[in-house]
Amino acid sequence: MSWLRISLTAFAISAALPVHAQTVTITTAGGDYGNAMKEAMWGPAAKELGYDVREETLSDGLAALKMQVTSGAVTTDVIHLGSPEGAQAAAQSLLEPLDYKIIDPKSVPEGAKSDYCYPFDSYGTVMSWNTKTYGQNPPKTWAEFWNVAKFSGRRALRANAQDSIEIALLSDGVAPADVYSVLSAPEGLERAIKRLEAIKPDVAVWWTSGAQSAQLLKDGEADLVITWNGRAQTVKADGGAADYTFKGSVIGTDCLGVPKGAPNKEAAMKLIAAMTQPARVAKLTDFIAYGPVNPAAYEGGLIPEDRLKTLATAPENAGTSVFSNSEWWVKNGEAAQRAFDEMMAR
Amino acid sequence: MTVVRDPALAADARRERRFFLSLSLPALFIVGLAAILPILWIIRQSFLTTAGEYTVGNYQKVLSSGLTWSALVTTLELSLGTLAACILLGTPLALALASVRPRLANVLMAFVMLPLWTSILVRTYGWLVLLRRDGLINAALTGSGLTAEPLPLVYNFTGTLIGMVHYMLPLFLLPVYAAMRDIDPNLIRAAASMGATLRQVIRTVIMPLSAGGIFSGSIIVLIYAIGFFITPAVLGGGKVNPLSTRIERTLSTFQDWGSASVLGILLLVLMALIGVMLLAARRLVAQNTVEASHA
Numbered sequence: 001m002s003w004l005r006i007s008l009t010a011f012a013i014s015a016a017l018p019v020h021a022q023t024v025t026i027t028t029a030g031g032d033y034g035n036a037m038k039e040a041m042w043g044p045a046a047k048e049l050g051y052d053v054r055e056e057t058l059s060d061g062l063a064a065l066k067m068q069v070t071s072g073a074v075t076t077d078v079i080h081l082g083s084p085e086g087a088q089a090a091a092q093s094l095l096e097p098l099d100y101k102i103i104d105p106k107s108v109p110e111g112a113k114s115d116y117c118y119p120f121d122s123y124g125t126v127m128s129w130n131t132k133t134y135g136q137n138p139p140k141t142w143a144e145f146w147n148v149a150k151f152s153g154r155r156a157l158r159a160n161a162q163d164s165i166e167i168a169l170l171s172d173g174v175a176p177a178d179v180y181s182v183l184s185a186p187e188g189l190e191r192a193i194k195r196l197e198a199i200k201p202d203v204a205v206w207w208t209s210g211a212q213s214a215q216l217l218k219d220g221e222a223d224l225v226i227t228w229n230g231r232a233q234t235v236k237a238d239g240g241a242a243d244y245t246f247k248g249s250v251i252g253t254d255c256l257g258v259p260k261g262a263p264n265k266e267a268a269m270k271l272i273a274a275m276t277q278p279a280r281v282a283k284l285t286d287f288i289a290y291g292p293v294n295p296a297a298y299e300g301g302l303i304p305e306d307r308l309k310t311l312a313t314a315p316e317n318a319g320t321s322v323f324s325n326s327e328w329w330v331k332n333g334e335a336a337q338r339a340f341d342e343m344m345a346r
Numbered sequence: 347m348t349v350v351r352d353p354a355l356a357a358d359a360r361r362e363r364r365f366f367l368s369l370s371l372p373a374l375f376i377v378g379l380a381a382i383l384p385i386l387w388i389i390r391q392s393f394l395t396t397a398g399e400y401t402v403g404n405y406q407k408v409l410s411s412g413l414t415w416s417a418l419v420t421t422l423e424l425s426l427g428t429l430a431a432c433i434l435l436g437t438p439l440a441l442a443l444a445s446v447r448p449r450l451a452n453v454l455m456a457f458v459m460l461p462l463w464t465s466i467l468v469r470t471y472g473w474l475v476l477l478r479r480d481g482l483i484n485a486a487l488t489g490s491g492l493t494a495e496p497l498p499l500v501y502n503f504t505g506t507l508i509g510m511v512h513y514m515l516p517l518f519l520l521p522v523y524a525a526m527r528d529i530d531p532n533l534i535r536a537a538a539s540m541g542a543t544l545r546q547v548i549r550t551v552i553m554p555l556s557a558g559g560i561f562s563g564s565i566i567v568l569i570y571a572i573g574f575f576i577t578p579a580v581l582g583g584g585k586v587n588p589l590s591t592r593i594e595r596t597l598s599t600f601q602d603w604g605s606a607s608v609l610g611i612l613l614l615v616l617m618a619l620i621g622v623m624l625l626a627a628r629r630l631v632a633q634n635t636v637e638a639s640h641a
Contacts, residue, residue, distance in 0.1 A: 066601060088601070092396070154479075159584035160599070205501045206584025221479050221501075337599055338413070345416040345587065 021052035022267050027064070027076040030057030036287030037080070037275075041120075045274035051267060062089055065259055069094045074261045077268035084162065084333070086117025086255045087326035096258040102269040107276065107294040111323050117255035120276045121290040124249035124312030124321065125163040128232040132241045133223040142171035142248050145224060146195070148202045153223030155199060156216045159206035161340035162329065163250040166322050167226065168195035170248050176322045183328065193339050197346070206344065217242045233289045233310055246317040252324040253293055278302060285311060385614070392607035404604035413592065414609065421588035421616070423503075424510060424578065425571035431511040432518040432567050437560065440519055441552065444526035455523075462516045470580045473509050474500060477581075501583025509577040514570060518563040525559025526552065554631075561628045568620050572613060589613050 026042055028034040034057050046053040056076060058064045062085040068074045081089060089095050095116040103118060112119045127145055129138040133153055139145045145155075157164055166179050169192050174182050182188040204222050207213045213227040218240040225232075232244035256276070258268045274280075281292035282302035291311030297303065298315060308314040312321070329336075395401045408414050439458075443451050461469060476482050477500035484496035499505055529552060537547045575590040582591075589609055596606040 060598060062601065063598065092601075204498075204583065208579065208584060219478065219480065334600055337595075338411075341413050341587075341595065344584070345413055 021050060022264065023052045023054065024077045024264050024267050024271050025054045025056060025075060026078040026080070026271070027056045027058055027061065028080045029061065033288055033290075036284055040283035040287060041275040041280045042078075042271065044280060045271060045277075049267075049270060049274055051271060053271070061085060065089055065094050065257075066092070069260050072261070074259050074263065076259055077262045077264045078271055079257050079259055081117055081255055081257055083112075083114065083117060083119055083253045083255045083326045084324065084329045086114060086119075086257055087330045088333070089257060090114070090116035091330050094260055096260055096262060096265060098258070098272075099266075099269040102266075103273045103276075107278075107296065109293065109295060112253055112293055114255060114326070117257040118272055118276065119253035119255040119293045120281055121284060122251050122253045122293055122311075122313045123290050124229040124246050124251050124317075125158075125167070125226060126229045126232055126244045126246055126249045126312075128217055128225045128227055128235075128242055128244035130217070130220055130223045130241055131243050132220065138243065139224065140245070140247065142167055143173065145226075146171045146199055148199070151224070153202075154204035154221070155202050156205045156207055156213060156222035156225040156227075157196075157199075157203055158213070158226060159208050159344070161333075161336040163252070163324065164196060164226070164340065165189065165192035165336060166250045166324070167248070168192040170322070171195060176248070176320060179322050180325045180328050183332070189332070189336055189339055193343050196340070197343050200343070229310070229312055230289045246312060247320045249312060249317075249321045250324050251312050251321050254290070388607045388610050391603050392611055394604055396602070396604065401604075404602075404608045408605050408608040408612070414589075414612070417587055417589045417592040417609075418612070418616075420586060421572060421590075421613075424506060424574065424586070424588055425568050427507050428510045428514055428571045429564055429567050431507065432514055432563070433560065435511070436515055436518045436522060436563065439515075440522040440526050440556075440559075441548075443519075443523050444529075458516050458519055461512060466513060466576055469512065470509055470577055473505065473512070473581060477505050477508065500581055501585065503582070503586055505581040505583075506578045506586045509581045510571060510574055513574075513577065514567045517566050517570065521562040521566070522556060522559040525556040525562075529555045557628070557631050561624060561631075565621065565624055568624070569617060572617055572620070589616075 024046075028037055034055070038055065042053055042055075045051075061079055061081045065076075065079055065081070066089075068076065086095070097115055098118055105113075108114075108119060127139065127142070130153075131138075134151070139147070139151045144151060165183065169179050169182055169188075170176065172191065172195050183192065205212075205216055207216060207225075207227075210228055210231050213225055214231040214235050216222045217225045217227065217232065218235045218238070220241070227244075229244065229246065229249070232242060235242045236244070256272050258265060258272070262268055276294065278292070278294055278297040278299075279302055281294055282297040285291060285303055285307055289307075289310045291313040292298070292303075293313065298308075303311070303314075309316060311317065392404055393400050393402065395403065443454055443458075446454070474481075478484070479496045481499075483499060487493045488496055499508070533551050533555075534547055537551050542550065573590055574588065575594065578586045578588055579591055579594075587595075589612060593606050593609045593613075596602050596609060
């Protein structure tokens with residue numbers, strides 16, 4: 001009885017207190033990544049704006065976003081998505097258009113710009129290898145990765161068309177700048193799939209999660225692994241016999257969007273603008289090797305010199321890489337994935 | 347059953363029956379809520395486009411795709427392979443368990459049940475440690491010179507099957523063991539005293555009397571095996587893709603709830619077909635046994 005009275009009193013007090021702080025809910029992927037975003041980005045931004053920010057964590061952001069918007073019960077104001085998912089969400093009208101009066105439009109390079117999901121950090125899909133197997137002479141290009149006679153060894157690729165078909169074309173001699181025009185041309189996709197089919201007998205594992213790809217690399221289960229730079233870097237830093245290169249990487253970005261019908265739309269835009277200030281996205285690299293998209297974050301020594309080479313978008317790593325094209329994926333993703341799955345089933 | 351003549355007693359019996367029936371209401375309610383409603387929802391979903399309009403397009407799309415059929419074949423290969431391994435390994439094991447002293451049987455049974463109490467994820471990753479290229483088994487094989495190269499034991503069909511059989515064997519064993527333990531030992535003694543050999547005893551006494559257990563075990567194995575997801579996803583290395591992983595792909599990569607629902611219904615139909623086939627087979631066997639005993 002007494003605890004009931006106490007909780008009733010507590011309820012009465014909390015109801016009586018006037019609400020000062022604007023409440024905003026952000027949905028992140030959680031884990032180390034989610035914590036990094038909290039420490040470096042939205043935590044300080046919330047303090048600056050005087051917002052009371054609540055965090056929800058989900059591993060499959062797009063599915064959750066779709067569920068919230070289609071059921072009309074939108075609880076989140078800002079959602080963290082991969083850019084292809086962001087573009088897909090925009091195509092299904094699940095996102096509010098970004099307010100570029102609040103968010104600085106010059107903070108995003110032209111190639112990465114989006115009207116619906118604001119790209120803030122980036123990662124590379126890279127080639128990694130076992131240093132015990134290859135010593136000082138690992139494959140240096142995707143063409144060499146495909147050369148199973150010269151570089152024998154077990155390969156591990158992601159069981160997904162995304163990034164794989166771009167890499168397949170790079171291995172076939174397509175220049176990074178031409179990848180999407182080749183893919184959009186008739187038989188371009190087929191060319192990429194054929195290339196993947198050629199290496200299929202030497203693929204020991206088609207991995208499905210980033211953690212799995214790191215494990216394969218660490219255990220030496222595979223000698224050559226296509227994985228995300230953050231994963232390869234972690235294995236290397238943990239003392240695994242592994243190394244990787246950004247040469248020929250496919251660069252993807254993660255982005256922040258505002259769900260259609262979000263309860264605090266304007267506050268959400270302000271939070272996005274504040275949490276992606278150059279110093280904050282630069283600070284994110286203290287925790288995780290995902291480089292800022294905003295070029296200003298690389299100026300003024302915001303990121304220590306020795307860390308730059310671990311970031312996909314660092315100026316010295318640019319040039320040989322391809323920016324993953326979300327628009328292409330929204331338009332052709334299903335067909336590409338189907339062709340990929342059929343290749344796997346053959 | 348004695349016939350109750352006293353009307354007061356009959357009313358009492360009726361009240362009692364009603365009371366017992368009402369005890370099952372919470373369970374019925376939960377089954378209705380947790381099983382039937384979602385299935386109805388899935389059936390409705392399978393007829394909707396992503397925009398929410400009614401269509402049969404999902405069925406056309408899924409049933410005309412070669413991927414569906416190759417996933418179906420993989421599902422059947424995995425399920426029947428698991429069942430065959432369970433019957434081959436489990437039946438002799440159950441026979442052995444049923445024939446040893448009860449105390450020893452209990453100890454052995456604990457060993458059989460132990461894996462059942464371990465999380466399937468833990469077990470699956472455990473197999474990964476054992477079966478992988480530099481895992482314990484391959485290290486022993488290459489270390490002792492039995493094989494020159496590590497065997498491909500995992501990230502393929504073999505590894506998936508090993509993981510599934512390990513999970514299913516205890517579930518198969520339980521009903522078979524129960525059936526065999528219930529066989530009246532006098533029947534076996536009688537058969538032996540009439541001059542039956544051990545093989546004849548097994549074939550004419552033990553097997554027919556434990557057929558019910560083997561059928562129950564088989565149904566359990568098939569129902570579980572058809573929907574297995576974690577084991578093929580982890581031990582299959584992306585190369586073993588039954589309907590369950592196809593559903594996951596359809597949902598997470600394509601956000602195509604309609605097609606995923608069609609695939610789910612396909613699984614349901616498959617399960618119903620297997621159930622019907624097994625029940626028919628069971629009836630047939632029972633009939634044959636009766637005829638044989640009359641002959």
